[in-house]
Amino acid sequence: MRYHLVTLGCPKNVADSDKLEALLREGYNEPTDRPARADLIVVNTCGFLEAAREESIDTILRLALRKRPGQKLVVAGCLSQIYARQLHEEIPEVDALFGVEAWEQVAALAGPAACRPDRRAGRAGAAARPRRARPSAAAAPSDMPQASRSRRPSAYLKISDGCNAPCAFCIIPRIKGRLHSVEPDALVAEARQLAAQGVQELVLVAQDSTAYGRDRGQRDGLPELLESLAEAVPLANGGPWIRVMYAYPGHVSARLARTMASLPQVCHYLDIPLQHASAAVLRRMRRPSNPDRLRQMFARLRSAMPDIALRTTFIVGYPGETEAEFEEMLDFVREVRFDHVGAFVYSPEPGTAAARAPEQVPEAVKRRRYRRLMRVAQEVSLARNQEWVGRELTVLVESEAASDGRRPRGDEVFAGRSYRDAPEVDGLVLGPGRPLPGSMVRVRVEQALPYDLWGSLVSS
Numbered sequence: 498m499r500y501h502l503v504t505l506g507c508p509k510n511v512a513d514s515d516k517l518e519a520l521l522r523e524g525y526n527e528p529t530d531r532p533a534r535a536d537l538i539v540v541n542t543c544g545f546l547e548a549a550r551e552e553s554i555d556t557i558l559r560l561a562l563r564k565r566p567g568q569k570l571v572v573a574g575c576l577s578q579i580y581a582r583q584l585h586e587e588i589p590e591v592d593a594l595f596g597v598e599a600w601e602q603v604a605a606l607a608g609p610a611a612c613r614p615d616r617r618a619g620r621a622g623a624a625a626r627p628r629r630a631r632p633s634a635a636a637a638p639s640d641m642p643q644a645s646r647s648r649r650p651s652a653y654l655k656i657s658d659g660c661n662a663p664c665a666f667c668i669i670p671r672i673k674g675r676l677h678s679v680e681p682d683a684l685v686a687e688a689r690q691l692a693a694q695g696v697q698e699l700v701l702v703a704q705d706s707t708a709y710g711r712d713r714g715q716r717d718g719l720p721e722l723l724e725s726l727a728e729a730v731p732l733a734n735g736g737p738w739i740r741v742m743y744a745y746p747g748h749v750s751a752r753l754a755r756t757m758a759s760l761p762q763v764c765h766y767l768d769i770p771l772q773h774a775s776a777a778v779l780r781r782m783r784r785p786s787n788p789d790r791l792r793q794m795f796a797r798l799r800s801a802m803p804d805i806a807l808r809t810t811f812i813v814g815y816p817g818e819t820e821a822e823f824e825e826m827l828d829f830v831r832e833v834r835f836d837h838v839g840a841f842v843y844s845p846e847p848g849t850a851a852a853r854a855p856e857q858v859p860e861a862v863k864r865r866r867y868r869r870l871m872r873v874a875q876e877v878s879l880a881r882n883q884e885w886v887g888r889e890l891t892v893l894v895e896s897e898a899a900s901d902g903r904r905p906r907g908d909e910v911f912a913g914r915s916y917r918d919a920p921e922v923d924g925l926v927l928g929p930g931r932p933l934p935g936s937m938v939r940v941r942v943e944q945a946l947p948y949d950l951w952g953s954l955v956s957s
Contacts, residue, residue: 498526498607501535503560505553506543508702508742508921510574512653513600514541517573520604532560537569537607542576544672547844550576561590571595573603575672597673598658650893650935651698651737651920652691656684656722660704661711662745664772665783665850666812666843669704676705676712681722685729691737692730697893697935698738699726700920706741707748717748720756723763732762738893740764740919746771747785749794754801764916765802769794770810774829775822778815782851788829795833806917808837813870814863815843816854823866827873836881837923838874842867875947882924882945889955890915892926892940894933913938915950924948 500521504514517539518528529535538560542553553576564570569592577584578596585594595603657678660669688699703709710718723739730736739762744753746769757763771791773779779786798805811826830838842863845852892913911932912925927949932938944951 498536499529499534500526500537500539500607501529501532503538503540503556505541505556506545506549506575508653508700509655509658509704510541510543512655512702513574513598515652517541517600517603520600521607524604524607526607532563533565535568537571538564539571539573539603542572542574544574544576544579545669546841546846550580557584557588557591561588564590569593569606571603571606573597573599578672579668649920650696650895651700652696653702654684654687654691654699655679655702656706656709656719657703657712661708662705663783665781666772666815666846666852668846668849671848673704676708678709678712678718681725684722685725688726688730692735695935696737697937698740698920699730700740700742702742705743705745705748707744707750707753717750717752720750720752723756723760727760727762730762736762738762738764738916740766740916742768742919744769745785746791746794749798751797754798758801765805766808766916766919767798767805768808768810768919772810772812773815773818773822773826774811775818775825778818778822781817781854782812782815788825792833806836807833808839808919808923809835810839810841811870812841812843813867814858816845816851816858817856818858818866823869827870830870830873830877834877834881835874836878836917837919838870838878839922840867840870840874878924879945879947882947882950885942885950886945887942889939889941890917890926890950890952892938894936894938895920895925896934913940915940924950926950926952928952928954930954 502514502518504510526537532538540553540557540560542557543549544553557572560570570590571593572584572591573595574597577594581594581596584591593606657676659673659676660667661676662670691699707719709715709722715721719741723741726739739760741757741763744767749767749769757765757767772782772784774788774791776786776788785791795807798807813823843858845857892915894911894913896912908929909931910927911930912927914920914923915926918924918926926940926942928940928951932954939955940952941955942950942952
C-alpha cells in the first residue's frame, strides 16, 4: 500500500510521525510524495494554537476535496484528540479519526502486515473514536517501534509526552494528559539505531524535557539520561550531537548545567521558553515568576558553559499585559542577550483560565508589541552573531543551494547549522562550496547577519 504522510506543528509531532512511518515501513508499505498516488493519507495534526488549528483544518479540507475513490483519509494527533466529534460531523470525507499516540492503530489501517504480529491493532472505521494511548513509559523497549528511517541529518528523539505544569494559557495537559516518560532503555536503543543510520544530531524534545523521569520518582532525571545517551553513542566513535529543547525554567538544575558541560557530544545550547519576564505577568500565567531566579539560572549556565547559546520564547499581549510590563520583557531580552528569541501573539485557547480573563489586550496592540519585541530580539541576535566573525565553527551540512542572491549566479552555496542553531527554528551557517549533506565541516565566519552567519570552508 502507498501512503502519504502530512506532519503539522512542532518537532514533537515530527518525532511522532517518524514512529508512525517506521511502523508503516515495517509492513512494507511505500511512501509517496504525491497525495493522488496514495492509498492511505494520514494527517498528523496540531491543535495547540488557533493558527495551528486553522492550518490543520485547511490541510484536511484540501485533501478531502481531492480525495479519489478508494483512498482512505485519516486524521490523527492533537486536533482530533479534542475535536474528534466536530471533525467527524463537518468533514465526512475523513475515514477515521485517532487521538494522540495512537500510531499502531493508524498503521493498522494500511493492512494486517503494517504492524508486527505481536502488536495488537486497535479497531478503526468510519467513526473510529480517538483514544489516549497508553503512556510511553508503560512500553517495554521491545515494544517500541523501530527508530525513524530518517533522511534528515538530524532526528528528533521524544523523551516524554504530557505535562504537569499549571500554565493558565495552555491546553497541552488537556490534549496530552499528564507527564509520561519513555523508558531510558528504549531511548538508548533508539539513539543507537539512529546513529547507525547515519543521523548526525539527536534533538531531545518533550513538553518539558527537564521534567523527564519525574513520573517515575526521579527528581532530576534529564542529566542521567544525557549520560546514558552519551555513553551509548560516544562522539569518539562518530556519534551524533545531542541537543536539548524545551527546558522548563523552574527545572534547570545545577546538575544539568554540569552534565551538559562535561559531555562533549551534548551541544552547549538550551531552549528555555520563558513566556514572559515580568513577575506580575508570570504570576498570572502560573509560571515561575521570580526574574532574579531566572537571572541566576542563566548565570549558572553561562558559568558552566561560557559559549552556551540560549533560546527562549515569549508570549506578547497576554491578558492584562500593561505597557510597563511589556517594557520589562524588552529590558530582559537586552540584559540576558539571548542568541535566539521566538514569539507568539497571545490567542485565547478555549477551556483555559486565561481565555476567561477580563483584561484582553486589543489585537492591534498585540501586533504592535510583537513587532517591537522582534526588532529588539533581532538587534541582540545580530550583536551575538557578530562576536563569531573571525572564529571557526563546526557545521552540520543540511543542504545545497544554487545561489543565495549575494554571490554571482552559478556559485554554489551550502547551508548548515552549528551547535548554536536548532533545526527549523534558528539560523543557518552559509558559505560557498559543495560539502555533502550530513557531513561535518569547519567554517571560518566572515560575516554576521541578524539570524545567519556567512563563512568559508576550512576543512571537512
